[in-house]
Amino acid sequence: MPASYLHGVETIEIDKGPRPVQLVKTAVIGIVGTAAAGPVNTPILVSNERDFAQFGEDIAGSTILDALQHIYQQKGTVCVVVNVLDPAIHKTSVVDEVVNVAADGSFRTSRPAIAAVSIKSANGATVYTAGTDYQIDLRSGRGQRIGNGAIAASTVAAPTQLKISYSYADATKVTPADVIGSVGASGQRLGMKALRDSYALFGFYPKILIAPVFASLASVSAELIATATALRAISFIDAPIGVTPQQAITGRGPAGSINFNTSSDRVGLCYPYLKAFDASVGYDRLRPLSSFAAGAQSRKDQDNGYWWSLSNTELLGATGVERPIDAMINDPNCEANLLNAAGVITVFNSFGTGLRIWGNRSAAFPASTHPKNFLCVRRVADVIAESLEYFTLQYSDRPLDNALVDDVVESGNRFLRKLKADGAIIDGRAWYDPAQNDPTELAAGHLTITYDFMPPTPAERVSYRASINIDYLNQLGKKA
Structure with missing residues (x-):
């Protein structure tokens, strides 16, 4: 019976039927580290190299700019960055640094990222005033004497030296506790925990997490793994600098002394460090493999798909x-293979190969033999689960009837068929299982939809079976 009388025509929209499932973003990298400038303990979106400038000068001990550089060398991507270096806290004071002044009136402090600047004459008798006697760029520490040419009334009489006192942002003051973070009294998440604000800010979470240099500490790597679990992400952590292959393998067990004693299927253990050219000093320096691995994984996601392993990708x-x-494709006893067998991702460098990241497995291997110990399989499972969860929001709290069940099941099956067509899974299906939906649960508003799937595993091992067949000798003496 209509709710009200109508002598005429009306249209009633029926909001039913299956709907598309939206894929979650997978190539987004989350970075926790140190930089001389930029917001502190706040997720910052980086989508191109122009965004690097907000992090200031590449000061000694900073990790964010290095990581971004090596990630973008692999391919441009989107990063969510949390800077934990607070210049108001992590600082060192310099008193009366003697600075030479060039003929054009320019000068520069020995450190960039400075604050609380005080400049006086070389003998200390005259204190100069900012904006009147000099101007200085706090980001770079570059200054300029005012008074050349037309500004003859300056009180600065072209000195050749100055004494400058200041404080500078000091990355060495950052502690593991700063990187791990906490929740402040006002509810603000600090440090690594701030990554959990990404969805509220940007509509997605980073799915590849790194904390270069700091993650070689057991306390930081443990928190990085916990964060990856909470965000359904994977993380890459490095062994400390100076570790031998034997120590890296030993580190997988209780007798080890490094941060590799974990069985998480959400972490790729990286060894060793790589060398990369540093333009600021003019020579190669050691850089964490984790930054390159994150960039390689993001590149694979964009070029091939999130179901592809990052292994065998040139860095x-x-x-x-x-x-x-030591790396040989057919030698089970070479160092690269021994490291992989212990669940450690390494570098393959043989004749004509270039430097390639080498290893498909997470730290869950060899303790776990489930296919999810392949990082790419783990990621496919995450993508399906999260995509279906977000999609189901639009059905939540609707009347639980056959129409709703059919819509959800058919939407899930269409999604899985699309993944099969893309190559992300071999096959999969979703269904309503009466055994999982007891009437008491349904009466409580609890609906259970079951699905299964199988992603393609990487062709990690290819075997040839060869034999000598003497029957081919029968061809001798025959005309072609």
Whole structure:
């Protein structure tokens, strides 16, 4: 019976039927580290190289700019960056640094990223005033004496030296606790925990997490793994600098002394460090493999698909390795294979191959033999689960009837068929299982939809079976 009388024509929209499932973003990289400038303990979106400038000068001990550089050498992507260096806290004071003044009146402090600047004459008798006697760029520490040419009334009489006192942003003051973070009294998430604000800010979470240099500490790597679990992401962590292959393998067990004693299927253990050219000093320096691995994974996601393993991908921008890793494609006893067998991702560098990241497995291997110990399989499972969860929001709290069940199941099956067509899974299906939907649960508003799937595993091992067949000798003496 209509709710009200109508003598005429009306249209009633029926909001039913299956709907498309939107894929979650997978190539987004989350970085926790240090930079001389930029917001502190706040997720910052980086989508191109122009965004690098907000992090200031590449000061000693900073990690964010280095990581971004090596990631973007692999391919441009979107990064969510959390800077934990607070210049108001992590600072060192310099008193009366003697600075030479060039003939054109320019000068520069020995450190960039400075604050609380005080400049006086070389003998200390005259204190100069900012804006009147000099101007200085706090980001770079570059200054200029005012008074050349037309401004003859300046009180600065062209000194050749100055004494400058200031404080500078000091990355060495950052502690593991700063990187790990906490929740402040006002509810603000600090440090690594701020990554959990990404969805509220940007509509997505980073799915590849790194904390270069800091993650070689057991406390930081443990928190990075916990964050990856909470965000349904994967993380890459490095062994400390100077570790040998034996120590990296030993580190997988209780007798080890490094941060590799984990069985998480959400972490790729990276060894060794790589060499990369540093333009600021003019020579190669050691850089964490994790930054390159994150960039390589993001590149694979964009070029091939999130179901592809990052293994056997050439690493761009790397000039060498911390120490040579013996690598042969057909030698089970070479160092690269022994590391992989222990669940450690390494570098393959043989004749004519270039530097390639080498290893498909997470730290869950070899303790776990489930296909999810392949990082790419783990990621496919995450993508399906999260995509379906977000999609189902539009059905939540509607009347639980056959129409709703049919819509959700058919939408899930269409999504899985699309993944099969893309190559992300071999096959999969979703269904309503009466055994999982007891009437008491349905009466409580609890609906359970079951699905299964199988992603393609990487062709990690290819075997040839060869034999000598003497029957081919029968061809001798026959005319072609």
